[in-house]
Amino acid sequence: MRIIRNKEGKLDPSLVFGETVYWLTLTGAFIAVIGSTLAFTPGIAVLDPALVFESIWSGDNISEIWSKAGDTEPYGHWYLARIPAGDALAMMGMASAIFSLIPATIAVGWLMLRRGERFFAVVALLAVVLSLLPILGVGTG
Amino acid sequence: MSQKNNPSIAQGRRNLFARIPELNVLLVAILASYIGIAWALLQTSTSDSIQIEIIAIVCGSFMVSLLIAIVSVIGGVGGAVIFTPIMLGFTNVDTLVVRATGLIVAMFSGLVSSGPLMRSGLADIKLVMFGALPIIVGAMFGAHAAIELAGTMGEQGDALLRLLLGIVILGVAFLFVAGGKQSECPGNPEPGKFARTIGLHGWYWDVALNKDVQYNVRRGRYGVVVLLIIGFIGGFFGLGGGWAVVPVFNLMMSVPLKMAAGCSGVLLAIGNAAAVWPYIMVGAVIPIFAVPWMLGQVVGGIIGAHLLANVRAEVVRNVLVVLLSLTSLKLLARGVEGMFGFNVPLL
Numbered sequence: 001m002r003i004i005r006n007k008e009g010k011l012d013p014s015l016v017f018g019e020t021v022y023w024l025t026l027t028g029a030f031i032a033v034i035g036s037t038l039a040f041t042p043g044i045a046v047l048d049p050a051l052v053f054e055s056i057w058s059g060d061n062i063s064e065i066w067s068k069a070g071d072t073e074p075y076g077h078w079y080l081a082r083i084p085a086g087d088a089l090a091m092m093g094m095a096s097a098i099f100s101l102i103p104a105t106i107a108v109g110w111l112m113l114r115r116g117e118r119f120f121a122v123v124a125l126l127a128v129v130l131s132l133l134p135i136l137g138v139g140t141g
Numbered sequence: 142m143s144q145k146n147n148p149s150i151a152q153g154r155r156n157l158f159a160r161i162p163e164l165n166v167l168l169v170a171i172l173a174s175y176i177g178i179a180w181a182l183l184q185t186s187t188s189d190s191i192q193i194e195i196i197a198i199v200c201g202s203f204m205v206s207l208l209i210a211i212v213s214v215i216g217g218v219g220g221a222v223i224f225t226p227i228m229l230g231f232t233n234v235d236t237l238v239v240r241a242t243g244l245i246v247a248m249f250s251g252l253v254s255s256g257p258l259m260r261s262g263l264a265d266i267k268l269v270m271f272g273a274l275p276i277i278v279g280a281m282f283g284a285h286a287a288i289e290l291a292g293t294m295g296e297q298g299d300a301l302l303r304l305l306l307g308i309v310i311l312g313v314a315f316l317f318v319a320g321g322k323q324s325e326c327p328g329n330p331e332p333g334k335f336a337r338t339i340g341l342h343g344w345y346w347d348v349a350l351n352k353d354v355q356y357n358v359r360r361g362r363y364g365v366v367v368l369l370i371i372g373f374i375g376g377f378f379g380l381g382g383g384w385a386v387v388p389v390f391n392l393m394m395s396v397p398l399k400m401a402a403g404c405s406g407v408l409l410a411i412g413n414a415a416a417v418w419p420y421i422m423v424g425a426v427i428p429i430f431a432v433p434w435m436l437g438q439v440v441g442g443i444i445g446a447h448l449l450a451n452v453r454a455e456v457v458r459n460v461l462v463v464l465l466s467l468t469s470l471k472l473l474a475r476g477v478e479g480m481f482g483f484n485v486p487l488l
Contacts, residue, residue, distance in 0.1 A: 013266045014259045014264070014265060015259055017255065017259060017269075018255045018257075018264070018266075019256055019259070021252055021255045021410075022252075022255060022256025022257070023256070025252045025253045026167065026253065029253075029436060029439045030170060032428075032432045033167075033171060033174045033432075035428065035432070036174065036428065036429055036433075037173075037174040037178055040177070040178045042181070042184065042185055047427070047428075049195065049429055050185070050187045050191055050195065052429055052430065053191075053194070053195050053429075053430070056234055056235070056238060056427065056430055057198075057232065057233065059233035059234065059235055060235060061235045062237055062423060062425050065424075066424055074422070074423065074424030076422050077421075087429055088428070090428040090429065091421070091426065091428040094245065094426070094428070094432070094435055097252060098248070098252070098417060098418075101252070101411055101414050105270075108266055108270070117267075119339045120267055120339070123270045123271065126274055127270060127273055127274055127277065127411065130274075130277050130281070130415060131277070131411070131415050133415075134415050134416070134418035134419055137422060
């Protein structure tokens, strides 16, 4: 745990944030690598890879891409329900990497509070709340 | 800060790939994945030309993304500044898919570079949080305003705003050129009252200069207001805040250029994270199309963060001037197109 502690042996908010996001992003990247490889294996993908690329490069919109290459229109966190599929796994890898900011920012807020830096604790808390709203689908229509 | 107690940084200029085993593992995994994809495609009944086209797109996207990430991390701007004009200018890909993938490109180099940047002291979580909140709030209001005003502003009004914004960004690029070396390391001015109250100051070890660089933040309150406006403009036009965070931190708040670039990358990842979820939920992020771009950003982001620690601030300034100039050219072109109704080639 030396990597997230400063010279005095205390947890450093910058290091805790950086290491949390770094390692969770790398984990997400590995999941995405596995998922995208599986997605090209016939029969274990939500979207047919050849049709997806053909549809994207011909300028089709989202609905057309999904209707031509897939079976259903995506809604919400669609990938969670389709996890065995390679492209759903790849999407989950990307989503989990993006989500890494939430625990990292919560940890920063907690450490700032412990250090008596209430201004930055409140800022971190607000950043978490504002980041969680779109994940929960609030205000996104 | 964290510089001297971190073994990975203390190892100095040792070969990048020897210092970061996880980067090697990731590169091997990506290579194995692309071999696997090629093999899987060969098992299908798809025609040879389409198989080769798909493999070329996947590998090409990864390589282009890797280069974009290195440049954008050094300049402290999101990769979308380069990605979006290229995709909109040279391909038929739907704008919603481009914007969604652009957000992935804009944020993943920032996400992954947060580790090396925080370790090397080139990003300070206080400065990041200080800038992130007004950018997020401004972007949310900007996006809503864009929807509300879409019917009343008209194409001419929208084009005029783009034209003005292009001129402003070109002016900022000029300030970096005119400011010269003074903008790279603004010295150690007396801290502002607001910044002193909240403890917004610090230092980092500059490998290129081989010395500590102290900094005090000035004009913090004005910084919040300007970042709020930048967030609003970014949300309104779908630009993000990458074009302006480094200039505000450096030229206005007296943060050294390398620290400003380091914080900007991480800050943009936080800001773009809030924006990308709605795109994910409507299916605009197409996984097999976006993953090569994402992987290029991850690998390039790690390399870029380590290069940023070692390059001279002058390099950061030059990269930033080029990127800001390209962004302003794009905005000026779209402004002129909207106002006078003709296409500007290549832009």
